[in-house]
Amino acid sequence: MTSLSSVSPYDNMSPVAQVAYRARAAAADLAPLPRSAKDDALLAMADALEVRTSEIVEANAEDVARAREAGTSETVIDRLTLTPERVRAIAADVRHVAALPDPVGEVVRGSTLPNGIDLRQVRVPLGVVGIIYEARPNVTVDAAALCLKSGNAVLLRGSSSAYSSNTALVRVLRDAVGGSGLPADAVQLVPGESRDSVRELMRARGMVDVLIPRGGASLIRTVVEQSTVPVIETGTGNCHVYVDAETDIDMAVEILINSKAQRPSVCNAAETLLVHKDIAAAFLPRALDALADAGVTVHGDERVIEYADATKATIVPATTEDWETEYLSYDIAAAVVESLESAVAHIRLWSSGHTEAIVTTSQAAARRFTQLVDSTTVAVNASTRFTDGGQFGFGAEIGISTQKLHARGPMGLPELTSTKYIVTGDGHTR
Incomplete structure (x- = not known):
């Protein structure tokens, strides 16, 4: 026994x-x-x-x-x-x-x-x-x-x-x-x-x-x-960078490249670029060249593809799947939008709710964007790569919560x- x-x-x-x-x-x-x-x-x-x-x-x-x-x-x-x-x-x-x-x-x-x-x-x-x-x-x-x-x-x-x-x-x-x-x-x-x-x-x-x-x-x-x-x-990180009609182009290019290419394999890397139509002609040629220099392939809509001959970028036609994809690679989806509200509508439809950034010199546009976008983190004139527990001063993070109960964000x-x-x-x- x-x-x-x-x-x-x-x-x-x-x-x-x-x-x-x-x-x-x-x-x-x-x-x-x-x-x-x-x-x-x-x-x-x-x-x-x-x-x-x-x-x-x-x-x-x-x-x-x-x-x-x-x-x-x-x-x-x-x-x-x-x-x-x-x-x-x-x-x-x-x-x-x-x-x-x-x-x-x-x-x-x-x-x-x-x-x-x-x-x-x-x-x-x-x-x-x-x-x-x-x-x-x-x-x-x-x-x-x-x-x-x-x-x-x-x-x-x-x-x-x-x-x-x-x-x-x-x-x-x-x-x-x-x-x-x-x-x-x-x-x-x-x-x-x-x-x-x-x-x-x-x-x-x-x-x-x-x-x-x-x-x-x-x-x-x-x-x-x-x-x-x-x-x-x-959640996954389908993060967006929106370049507003009123913007500092040098700053916008720098933020875009840092958001996408500084370390593309992480969840706070940008996966989609949205550009206001009024700044597209001035911004996109420079941005596309910079993305090309960083080794990034652009999955562009019809209005982005129009700039293909004027740049050295590799641009392929974007599909519906591209707007919802977390690439975690040297790829980015890109579209020209009619307005800030159109950019927000795109983000609401496709974002994973992780991080979205606006690059703008307009305080009104920045306020409007931060009010309308419902993600864990909304960055104004800053890279999406800052959504990180260490960068926020929390120490190493346990994760980035994209839900709303108990905890949200890093x-x-x-x-x-x-x-x-x-x-x-x-x-x-x-």
Whole structure:
């Protein structure tokens, strides 16, 4: 007969359920910890990343080699690749997170009620946060650092294409967290490389408090539609740059090129250019030449194609599909529009609600555009590339939410918390 004391709670659990169970226990231990304990663990993580860089880069090279053998595009490989310089930058981001204020325990609002009861609404960790993401191993560290700082345990389910990289990174992070005296199970890699483990994670309601998908439209749609765990939707980035009738052409060209070509493989890169008809003749020849110099192919409407002979740009006819495409490559859709309102109508129809920019010298046009466009971020005379947790001063972000409940836009530390009410009386009864 088996004694109760010899039965492990994990004996009848699947591997995914086991890590979720351990994460839940770790989250309970993390929640009451002071900032100093969490910051010490974060600094230990950053140091470990630098000390063990060669181990991480060597594992990453295995993933990159497999990706190249599979014919993966260079833009995806770029997102997958870790170099010593990139590892150092990731470690620096972790140190930045350690330096940020701790949101846990912050009083969101509070008052003394007329009956003398003291009422406070305070920030608390979400609990167990699951991250499902594609071939971006930097997300492994970003998510672990932000979750730990905000008192959450994290379950990381990266894509199989980054399995070696993620395994090495999580091994390094867990060693550092455990070595600093915190529960190592605060950071765990979800076991398995098949979709079965993803499906089980999506159905771990009661064990996992929230899921955050990061990746392409297909991944995000699958998680949103199939998960029974609450989901914070991080949408794709079909971002627009609108050049107004009244504009500084030099500035408009510079913003366009930065938005599109500075790093085209990320979600805040511009995918569509809209140009007011009154500025098209002056702006488009210069813009198209600049796009050509940056190696960008333009998918243009009929009025953009009219400028093909006057520039060195590669212009192909735009189809309906182009207006809704997140290229993540050196491609951009382009159209000439009748008015600011026409640009807004186009954005409303095709945008993913991520980031839209207007380049204008008219304050009235800027106000009108920001009022009418309903996206997480509206930029005035600035590149779309600024929609980023680091650029906003939040530290490394957990994702950019394109939904409207709980969190919207770049999600930093406060967005990884919920709240609870503390009611303090003196023998009060109702």
